[in-house]
Amino acid sequence: MNKQSNIEEVRHSLSHLLAAAVLKKYPKTKLGIGPIIENGFYYDFLFQKPISDADLADLEKEMRHLIAQKLDFKAEKITTLKAKKILAGQKFKLELIKELAKAKSPISIYRTGDVFLDLCKGPHVKNTSEINLEGFKLTHIAGAYWKGNEKNPMLTRIYGLAFATKKELDEHLKMIEEAKKRDHRKLGKELDLFHIDEKVGLGLPLWHPKGAILWRVIEDFWYKKHLENGYQLVRSPHIGNKILWETSGHWGFYNSSMYPPLEVGQTLEERQKNKKVEISEEYLLKPMNCPFHVQIYKNSPKSYRELSFRWAECGTVYRFEKKGELSGLTRVRGFTQDDAHIICRKDQVEEELKRVIDFILFIYKAFGFDIKSVNVYLSLRDPKNKEKYAGSGEGWNFTENVLRKIAREKNLSFVEQEGEAAFYGPKLDFKIKDALGREWQCSTLQFDFNLPERFDLTFINNEGKEERPYMLHRALFGSFERFIGLLIEHYAGAFPTWLAPIQAMILPISEKHSQYAENILKDLIKLGIRAEINNSNETLGKRIRAAEMQKIPYILVTGDQEIENKTVAVREREKGNRGEMSIKDFAEMIKKQIPD
RNA sequence: GCCAAAGUAGUUCAGUGGCAGAACAGUCGCUUCGUAAGCGAUAGACGUGGGUUCGAUUCCCACCUUUGGCUCCA
Numbered sequence: 001m002n003k004q005s006n007i008e009e010v011r012h013s014l015s016h017l018l019a020a021a022v023l024k025k026y027p028k029t030k031l032g033i034g035p036i037i038e039n040g041f042y043y044d045f046l047f048q049k050p051i052s053d054a055d056l057a058d059l060e061k062e063m064r065h066l067i068a069q070k071l072d073f074k075a076e077k078i079t080t081l082k083a084k085k086i087l088a089g090q091k092f093k094l095e096l097i098k099e100l101a102k103a104k105s106p107i108s109i110y111r112t113g114d115v116f117l118d119l120c121k122g123p124h125v126k127n128t129s130e131i132n133l134e135g136f137k138l139t140h141i142a143g144a145y146w147k148g149n150e151k152n153p154m155l156t157r158i159y160g161l162a163f164a165t166k167k168e169l170d171e172h173l174k175m176i177e178e179a180k181k182r183d184h185r186k187l188g189k190e191l192d193l194f195h196i197d198e199k200v201g202l203g204l205p206l207w208h209p210k211g212a213i214l215w216r217v218i219e220d221f222w223y224k225k226h227l228e229n230g231y232q233l234v235r236s237p238h239i240g241n242k243i244l245w246e247t248s249g250h251w252g253f254y255n256s257s258m259y260p261p262l263e264v265g266q267t268l269e270e271r272q273k274n275k276k277v278e279i280s281e282e283y284l285l286k287p288m289n290c291p292f293h294v295q296i297y298k299n300s301p302k303s304y305r306e307l308s309f310r311w312a313e314c315g316t317v318y319r320f321e322k323k324g325e326l327s328g329l330t331r332v333r334g335f336t337q338d339d340a341h342i343i344c345r346k347d348q349v350e351e352e353l354k355r356v357i358d359f360i361l362f363i364y365k366a367f368g369f370d371i372k373s374v375n376v377y378l379s380l381r382d383p384k385n386k387e388k389y390a391g392s393g394e395g396w397n398f399t400e401n402v403l404r405k406i407a408r409e410k411n412l413s414f415v416e417q418e419g420e421a422a423f424y425g426p427k428l429d430f431k432i433k434d435a436l437g438r439e440w441q442c443s444t445l446q447f448d449f450n451l452p453e454r455f456d457l458t459f460i461n462n463e464g465k466e467e468r469p470y471m472l473h474r475a476l477f478g479s480f481e482r483f484i485g486l487l488i489e490h491y492a493g494a495f496p497t498w499l500a501p502i503q504a505m506i507l508p509i510s511e512k513h514s515q516y517a518e519n520i521l522k523d524l525i526k527l528g529i530r531a532e533i534n535n536s537n538e539t540l541g542k543r544i545r546a547a548e549m550q551k552i553p554y555i556l557v558t559g560d561q562e563i564e565n566k567t568v569a570v571r572e573r574e575k576g577n578r579g580e581m582s583i584k585d586f587a588e589m590i591k592k593q594i595p596d
Numbered sequence: 597g598c599c600a601a602a603g604u605a606g607u608u609c610a611g612u613g614g615c616a617g618a619a620c621a622g623u624c625g626c627u628u629c630g631u632a633a634g635c636g637a638u639a640g641a642c643g644u645g646g647g648u649u650c651g652a653u654u655c656c657c658a659c660c661u662u663u664g665g666c667u668c669c670a
Contacts, residue, residue: 053601142665143599150667154599157665185663189607198661257669288670317670322597323661325668337670429670441670478670510628537627538634545632559630569630577631 008036010131011162013073013112013124014063015041017131018138018158020116021062026051031118032092032146032155038437039172040136040162044144044155046092051156056138059158063138067131071113073124083107083119092146093119134166137173179435184488185328191493191550193501194329203326203333205481210501213530215480217499218487219314221366221595222338222476229359231312231340236292238316242282248291249454251284253423257319259285289315290448290473293341294455302459307469308344308352314480315339329485330440336480342472343457349399349470353406353445356474360430360443361410363476366595367487368496375431375439376412378403382419390424391449399447399470400426424450435489442478442486447471494551494573498594504531504586505547506568509540509559516563520556520583527587531556548573556586 015034022029022045032044078086080101086109087093096119100107110120112128125131138160146152163169180186188194193211200206207215223233242261245251250258262285265278286292293311302309316336325331342352364371380400381389389396403426407414414428421427425447431439448471451457458466477483487499497503504524508517514535524531534543540557547555556568567580581589 050600140664141600144666145598148667150598154666156599159665202661319669322668324597324599324666327663331669335670339670436664444670475670482670507631509630512628539627539629540631541629542633543631548632555631557631561630571631 006125006130007162007164009123009125010135010164011036011041012120012122013128013131014136014160014162015043016073016110016112016116016118016120016124017063017066017128018043018059018160019045019118020066020112021059022158023116024062025059030092031090032144032157033096034118037159040139040160042157042159044146044157046153046155051141053141056141056158060136060138063136064133066112066115067128067133069113069115070127070129071115072111072127074111075108075122075124076111077106077108080107083109086117087119132163132165135164135169136160136162137169176436179437182435182489182492183328184330184434184485187488187493188329188485191488191501193488196328196332201333202323203321203331205329205332205334211484213501214495214499215484218477218480218484222314225359225362226312226340229310229355231310234293234296234311234313236286236289236296236313236315238318239283239285240292242284244291244295245284247454248294248451250287250291254287257321258287259318259320285318286315287317287319289313289317289337289339290341290451291455294451294457297343297457298455302469304345304459304461304467307459308342308348310340310342310352312338312340329481329488330434330438332479332481335482338475338477338480338483340474342474343469344472345459345461345467346398346470349472350402350406352472353402354410356445356472357406357410357412357428360445360476363443364430368490369432371412373433374442375433376407376414377420377429377431378407378414378416379420379422379427379429380416380418381421381426385419388423389421389449390453395449396426403428403445403447422446424448432486432490434486440478440482440486442483443476444474444478446473448473495553496593497553497590500551500553501530502532502550502552503529503590504554504556505543505550505552506531506533506556506558507540507543507547508533508535509557511535513558513560513563517558520558520568523583524587527583529587529590544571554586554590 012035015036018041019031019034022043026047028048030046032046034041034043080097083097084094087097097107107119108121109117110122110124111117138158140159142157142159143154144157145154161169161172163172188211191210192208193214194205194207196203196205226233239262242251261282263277263279263282265280266274271277293313296311297309314336316334318334321331321333326333342356344352361371364374381396386393404416407428427444427446429441430443431441433439452468452471457469457471459469461467495501506517506520508514517533517535521531521533534547536543544555551573553573555571557571558568562568562580565580567582568586570578570581570586572578
């Protein structure tokens with residue numbers, strides 16, 4: 001067997017060897033599970049005494065020691081009874097054995113020489129000699145709930161990387177180091193785009209001028225494209241009366257993610273002076289925009305002739321995420337959804353879905369994401385637990401099928417996930433990987449059977465009767481924060497010209513060229529180019545370096561020659577000097593780079 | 597929230613049970629420069645609160661924040 005094809009067996013075998021090493025050093029440890037993962041493996045343990053990263057080196061040494069003994073891996077099919085006997089004392093294993101027995105699945109164990117055995121269906125390498133001693137590395141430890149359930153005990157998970165050769169391992173480690181350089185949290189600081197300030201609040205980013213203009217450019221593009229695609233814009237406030245949220249159901253089923261109400265009946269001043277609390281009104285910070293859009297719909301009776309409505313809003317919502325879940329811009333507490341709700345007749349659903357998917361594909365293309373690198377998921381009901389969902393079975397069947405059909409028609413390669421639907425409807429999600437390979441949901445297309453019922457949404461059909469419309473939630477970016485975070489990583493901070501916060505940095509060679517540079521700046525701003533001047537008292541070389549490090553797409557050097565020729569000397573990011581150009585030509589070149 | 601690790605100038609990093617060190621960025625001078633770092637001076641920090649100690653940035657504890665996971669999610 002060649003080394004390329006058995007890497008998964010190697011990884012799985014290493015996970016067993018890790019467990020063997022752990023039991024040797026800490027014999028009272030209880031074993032969880034130890035599967036392979038992308039690039040490696042992990043194993044979950046319940047240690048008697050906590051261990052830390054510092055202990056990994058010893059375990060790694062012990063693993064190498066075991067490998068060097070050229071131990072055989074041998075499978076053995078056994079009865080439930082025997083399995084229970086062999087693994088007595090391993091409470092998690094016994095739980096798994098019970099489940100296997102209940103499902104009437106065959107039970108097998110794998111022995112590693114005579115030093116270790118584990119409940120396992122394999123496959124493994126035949127002998128540890130197939131494992132490269134230098135091809136693996138224990139990387140870190142982390143807590144992980146038994147069976148992924150928060151209510152279960154937390155085990156200690158040890159992660160390892162494993163490859164066929166040391167070279168591949170080293171290359172992978174190097175790649176991770178490189179990836180860390182494009183982390184949006186690092187680049188956000190280096191490029192002065194945003195920061196998250198403890199004094200303001202966790203998960204509430206502050207956008208610096210360069211970040212804010214980036215957002216503005218994206219948002220302007222978004223509005224333009226929405227109007228072109230038949231959407232209308234709506235707007236709603238950040239807070240809404242508690243009654244609204246009681247009607248929507250969020251008061252009950254979303255309360256674990258919501259900020260508590262603002263309980264008011266007086267101004268802050270009145271409250272401070274009287275030192276008593278008068279509550280006559282309760283407002284909630286909105287965790288989503290939908291109920292507001294629903295109220296716009298309900299403001300007047302609707303005819304079947306008016307449908308579809310496509311109402312879009314970049315609406316800022318607030319969700320009280322658990323502290324440990326917060327992460328840079330990709331997971332925050334206050335974020336702006338590029339939200340839209342489509343309210344339509346059943347016969348329009350298919351057409352509306354097509355339009356949204358086309359729009360999503362257009363957006364990914366415009367921002368340079370290859371749709372092949374975006375993971376698409378179709379989330380369906382849990383077939384075993386159909387009662388827990390809002391809406392009728394027919395409604396679900398129809399929407400699940402139509403989502404699948406349209407996704408196929410649009411050639412999306414998607415993964416179906418049973419049981420992953422929201423309780424209110426099936427959905428199609430698009431997830432983008434960050435620099436470190438973690439997936440983040442961005443675009444989403446969701447049916448909703450809950451709100452139309454709770455708010456009793458209707459339209460008058462062509463028979464003069466009330467009928468319930470279909471409601472779709474959709475976001476293209478998901479949220480501006482997350483999308484911009486991923487965009488920063490995607491471009492490693494080197495934004496294409498149309499997105500770059502500063503498109504051109506003007507560098508007068510010396511003080512005597514400052515006035516000309518100022519004139520150039522004025523002209524460029526008039527032409528809609530985002531430009532700045534750096535006339536600080538530094539050498540040209542140093543100012544070029546500074547602009548390059550800020551990843552500014554163009555540097556315009558202006559000296560005697562350019563004044564004489566009424567031009568600028570254009571230097572392109574990473575590519576160097578491109579020669580002289582008139583301002584008009586330069587502006588045109590930049591304008592051409594906006595996607596359409 | 598849970599498991600683990602880490603918090604030293606604006607940033608990136610050094611270091612110590614006894615006055616805290618650098619580079620870059622900043623400020624002030626000098627220099628006025630042709631495509632990735634000119635020279636000199638100057639200011640600036642041990643996350644917070646307890647404890648141990650003659651003395652704590654250093655050791656211990658708690659908290660806060662950050663990072664990697666888990667859970668949850670746009």
